[in-house]
Amino acid sequence: MAEDVIREGYYVIIRRTHERESSRLIKAEMDKPVFLGKQKIHLNNIFGQRFGTTFEWNRNRDLDVVNVQQLANTSLDLPQLSAPSGDNKDKDNRFIIDDGKSQKLSKDDIEVLKSELSSSEVIENLVKNCSTFEQKTSFAQQKYLKKKQKKxxxxxxxxxxxxxxxxxxxxxxxxxxxxxxxxxxLSQMLSLCNVMSGRRYIVLDTNLGILTAAVVERLGSSGTVIQVYTDPGPVSTYRQSVDALNLPKETIANMLFGLQINEIYRLSQSNSLPEMSDQSCGQQSGDKSEKTVESEKLIRRAIRHKEALKALEILAQKDMDGLLLLSKTYDPLNIVLLLLDFLADSRPFAIFSPYMEPLSHCYSELKKKAVFLRLTETWLRKYQVLSDRSRPDMSMSPSSGYLLTGIKVNNNIIQC
Structure with missing residues (x-):
């Protein structure tokens, strides 16, 4: 398990404290600034701090550690927000006209405040110079403050x-x-495929490796994952999510193996392991920089070749414990039929697609190879739960796509 202290070279998620949608994944490096929105931020001060620490950037765009408890105690003291609900009876937002003239401070004045004061002091000045703030209900005041905090x-x-x-x-x-x-x-796929430590799984996902990372995270340090890719070679981002977990390289090397789909097809057509050409050897030419780049490429090819050989050895036993497939770029039927042969009997599989049609085709064809087939739509709606104002989110997509799940069985059993 990765340690809890931020080190140079670790992947981190940097997020505005008051805005959950502003998250960004970065690789933290010394003397290498990053952009969060339009703000340029230096990360040198985060190293050695614990994950979950809150920082505030100063005028030099350096990050200073913030005492969250002290920050909460020194928050804006607004009597309107703590007043009893009965005090809001005389307030009505219907008579407030949004004509852009309620704020007495000009844009230039606000820019000067931002350069001289802290963010909380800027928000306090905005509240004091807002002519309609006291006319708002307590709910509207809180909404106004949250909006200014985000900005x-x-x-x-x-x-x-x-x-x-x-x-x-x-x-x-x-x-x-x-x-x-x-x-x-994603959580349904992991649950329905019974992903647990010590088991062996086949995973195919075409973008960013989020499904592979989910299986690796649940396995911990014990188990095997065969990551199948359909491109001629692995793209640069096919393990981005796995790398972001900051797991030890030894752990990843012992449990995660990449394999091209064509090699699996060759294995299914023969009774022995197919021969793979080792592309790790070659002649180097050119200047020193070109030799260095070529040497790095050869090392990566050698690692991929070793992974592929190990993956073929594991798949040849045909006793994998589960299959998880994620792809929207092609009809998954042929790939599913190919990969199912490497599952042991009575093992589950889960296929996700944002569209129902390809999964409907799979459903009708897989009746010959599986039981307990289910094609379901994943549906979720988020709710805001607050006093006197609980409601569903106003803008969201409740449907996330479709899941086809089942359990592979021996064909002879189905025929009987």
């Missing part, structure tokens, strides 16, 4: 990446990056 707060929190945070971050920044796989659908 003017200089607080950021450094989080340790895990699958839940990564899935939520990728989905909020662009769900197509992870094939529209939401965290609730």
């Amino acid at each position: 003017y707060s200089n607080l950021v929190t450094i989080l340790r990446p895990n699958v839940r945070l990564l899935a939520e971050m990728y989905f909020s920044r662009g769900p197509q990056k992870i094939d529209y796989l939401r965290i609730d659908s």
Whole structure:
């Protein structure tokens, strides 16, 4: 398990403290600034601190540690927010006109305040110079403060990446990056495939490796994952989510093995392990920099070749404990039929797609190879739960896609 202290070279999730949707995954390096929105931030002061620490950037864009308890005690003292609910009877937002003239401070005045005062002091000045603030109900006042905190707060929190945070971050920044796989659908796949430590699984996901990372995280340090990819070679981001977990390299090398789909097909067509050409040897030419780059490429090829050989040895036993497949770029039927042969009998599988049609085709074809087939739509709606104002989120997509699950059995059993 990765340690709880931030080190140079670790992947971290940096997020505005008052804005959950602003999360960003970065690799923390000394003297290498990053951009969070339009703000340029230096990360040199985060090393040696614990994950979950809150920082505030100063005028030099350096991050200073913030005492969260002290910050909460020195928050804005607004009597309106603590007043009894009966005091709001005479207040009515209907008579407040949003004409842009309620704020007495100009844009230039606010920029001067931002350069001279802390974020909390800037928000306090905005409240004092808002002519309609006292006319608002307590609910409207809190909404106003939260809006200003998102815009003017200089607080950021450094989080340790895990699958839940990564899935939520990728989905909020662009769900197509992870094939529209939401965290609730991901959790269902792990549960229905009975993913647990010490078992062996086949995983195919085409983007960012979020499904592979979820299986690796649940296995801990004991188990095997065969990561199947359909491209001629692994793309640069096919293990981005796995790398973000900051697991020891030895752990990853002992449990995660990549394999191209064509090699699996060759294995299924023969009774012995197919021969693979070792591409790790070659001639180096050119200047010193070119030799260095070529040497790094050869090392990566040698590692991939070793992984592929190990993966073929494991698959040849045909006793894998589960199959998890995620792809929206092609009809998964042929791939599923190929990979199911390497599962042991009575082992589960789960296939996710944002579209129902390819899974419907799989459902009808897999009746010959599986039982307990179920095609379901994953549906979830978030609710805001607050006093006197609990309600569903106003804008969200309740549907996350479709899941086809089942259990592989021997064909002879089905025919009987």
